[in-house]
Amino acid sequence: MNDPRHIATSIVGAVDWQSEVSGFCRCPGEALHTQPTGKKDCRVSVDGAPTIHCFHASCAAAVAASNLRLRQALAVGSWEIALPGGKVLRSGDVLQASGEVLPRAAIQAQARAEGHDAGEAVTLATVKMLAERFKPEMFERFRWPFAQIIADSPLQVHQRDAEDQFRTWLKLWPAHCHVWIGDVFSSGKEEHRTHFRPVADWYQIGPVMGNFTCGSSFKPGSFQRSNANCNGTRFLVIESDTLTKDEVGAVFAYLQRRMHYQLHCIIDTAGKSLHAWFDAPRNKVLENRLKAGLTAFGCDPKMFTYSQPVRVPGAWRDGKMQRLIWVLADGHQ
Numbered sequence: 572m573n574d575p576r577h578i579a580t581s582i583v584g585a586v587d588w589q590s591e592v593s594g595f596c597r598c599p600g601e602a603l604h605t606q607p608t609g610k611k612d613c614r615v616s617v618d619g620a621p622t623i624h625c626f627h628a629s630c631a632a633a634v635a636a637s638n639l640r641l642r643q644a645l646a647v648g649s650w651e652i653a654l655p656g657g658k659v660l661r662s663g664d665v666l667q668a669s670g671e672v673l674p675r676a677a678i679q680a681q682a683r684a685e686g687h688d689a690g691e692a693v694t695l696a697t698v699k700m701l702a703e704r705f706k707p708e709m710f711e712r713f714r715w716p717f718a719q720i721i722a723d724s725p726l727q728v729h730q731r732d733a734e735d736q737f738r739t740w741l742k743l744w745p746a747h748c749h750v751w752i753g754d755v756f757s758s759g760k761e762e763h764r765t766h767f768r769p770v771a772d773w774y775q776i777g778p779v780m781g782n783f784t785c786g787s788s789f790k791p792g793s794f795q796r797s798n799a800n801c802n803g804t805r806f807l808v809i810e811s812d813t814l815t816k817d818e819v820g821a822v823f824a825y826l827q828r829r830m831h832y833q834l835h836c837i838i839d840t841a842g843k844s845l846h847a848w849f850d851a852p853r854n855k856v857l858e859n860r861l862k863a864g865l866t867a868f869g870c871d872p873k874m875f876t877y878s879q880p881v882r883v884p885g886a887w888r889d890g891k892m893q894r895l896i897w898v899l900a901d902g903h904q
């Protein structure tokens with residue numbers, strides 16, 4: 572039986588093991604990095620779906636090629652590692668942060684019982700485990716505190732008045748979109764139709780119909796904010812109930828700079844949190860993987876409900892304005 576760590580070492584070179592199954596290594600595409608390389612930028616894990624992950628984006632092709640070699644090498648035969656305390660980790664199992672072993676067979680059995688793809692379930696468990704493992708380095712490397720977000724905004728908007736805030740945000744939407752603005756309960760009855768309007772109407776009305784909007788546009792004539800009524804343009808609005816305004820920026824920066832999701836704006840909710848508006852993932856598979864990773868980072872899984880209400884800029888909350896602090900300069904469409 573081969574030790575998977577020896578196989579990993581034969582592919583990535585020396586590994587600074589941080590646990591029985593995961594450690595820092597030299598990035599296989601280090602020569603392609605366009606930013607300085609740190610000692611903790613690249614990590615190899617042999618459990619779950621074995622993975623080499625690097626924080627740099629420029630090395631992606633080289634990392635993908637090495638990942639393929641790693642997985643092929645580890646797919647030959649099965650292995651076991653004895654863990655402290657007498658537990659045994661077998662090939663494909665995931666070692667969780669708690670020290671518990673999540674057996675591959677259990678992940679797959681649960682997926683089948685729920686009607687999901689068993690292979691994809693192992694990938695999702697791996698994404699979550701990897702995100703938990705590289706979280707400390709992610710928050711350090713992509714640190715983007717509140718004041719820096721404001722300073723970095725392509726368009727300086729945070730001091731503009733409420734009407735201007737609102738109209739600047741409206742430019743995110745293509746002209747034909749029907750957008751909902753209201754309070755959380757301004758939905759579900761005929762009388763709420765007035766809260767679902769084309770963008771041009773909102774330009775005239777201004778930020779006076781409520782404190783909330785939604786990252787999705789709706790079918791014309793809608794009066795209920797439901798996923799079934801969502802139509803066309805859709806943003807993924809990312810927020811966290813647990814991360815501070817100085818911490819959550821790292822997640823936004825990671826998504827924008829490393830994962831290349833288009834960032835459209837960041838809104839200060841006038842409460843404890845910031846909301847970042849990104850393009851929605853291209854398909855359900857990517858969406859589920861992103862959800863697994865973001866949840867491990869401390870973000871809120873309910874943001875993947877596309878009819879979820881979120882704060883609209885230009886409205887007032889307890890005497891403070893909900894405002895844009897970062898926005899793209901040139902309109903958005």
Ligand SMILES: [Zn+2]
Nearest residue numbers: 598625627630
């Ligand atoms: Zn790299």
